[in-house]
Every structure is written in C-alpha cells, then in structure tokens.
Amino acid sequence: xxxxxxxxxxxxxxxxxxxxxxxxxxxxxxxxxxxxxxxxxxxxxxxxxxxxxxxxxxxxxxxxxxxxxxxxxxxxxxxxxxxxxxxxxxxxxxxxxxxxxxxxxxxxxxxxx
Numbered sequence: 270x271x272x273x274x275x276x277x278x279x280x281x282x283x284x285x286x287x288x289x290x291x292x293x294x295x296x297x298x299x300x301x302x303x304x305x306x307x308x309x310x311x312x313x314x315x316x317x318x319x320x321x322x323x324x325x326x327x328x329x330x331x332x333x334x335x336x337x338x339x340x341x342x343x344x345x346x347x348x349x350x351x352x353x354x355x356x357x358x359x360x361x362x363x364x365x366x367x368x369x370x371x372x373x374x375x376x377x378x379x380x381x382x
Contacts, residue, residue, distance in 0.1 A: 275302035320359035333358060341369040342376075349373055 279302045283294040305317020327336075334354040341349045341356075351369030353359030 273304040273306055275304040275307060278302065278304065320353045332356075341365075341372045 279300060283297070286293045303311070303317075305314075308314045308317035308319065332339075333356045334350065337344070338350055341351060343350060349369050349372065351366045353365065355365035355369060357364050357368075359365075
C-alpha cells in the first residue's frame, strides 16, 4: 500500500474550506474521491497519473509523449496520439484532441485518405 488515503485528503480539503465557509462540510450531501492507487487499480493509470505519465524535460512541447511520435502521428499509418500524453499535455481544455484533429485533416487533404 502506498499509504495514500482518499478519505484523509477529502477531510483535509473540507477542513480548509470550513475555515472560510463555516458549515461547508455539513452541507455536502455526498462525494467520491479516488487516490492515485485507486486510479491505477480502477482505470489502469500508471501511478494514478491522470496525465498519462509525468512530463519530464525530455517531453516538453512537441516531444510529448516522445520524440519518436512528433505532431500526433505514430509509426502506424492512420494511428494518432491525442490524449493527455500528447502535447500540450492533459487537463480539461482538450487541446491535444483539437491539435491532433487538425493534423488528421491536413493529412487527409495531403494523402487523400
């Protein structure tokens, strides 16, 4: 066990919010919290990392996830990388998917597939 406990984390966050908004914890009807080990076990996310791996210096900008897969392409024709592991990384903005779709459309025009 990693010693990471989702319940402990929730209690810490709730107590902080309660300092600024008294009664917050009592107003919560329900919640679901997952610690990194839970994310790994349930969803197969290595290390529980929602960004599909930590971004190191060797993965900045277009080097993500690796310099071998630039511009969202892969060595497999027609297979593209557009998840959190692709540039500019994960988050809720959907930029990897948008950027990848532009590359797909460009390749479609260029190669006619």
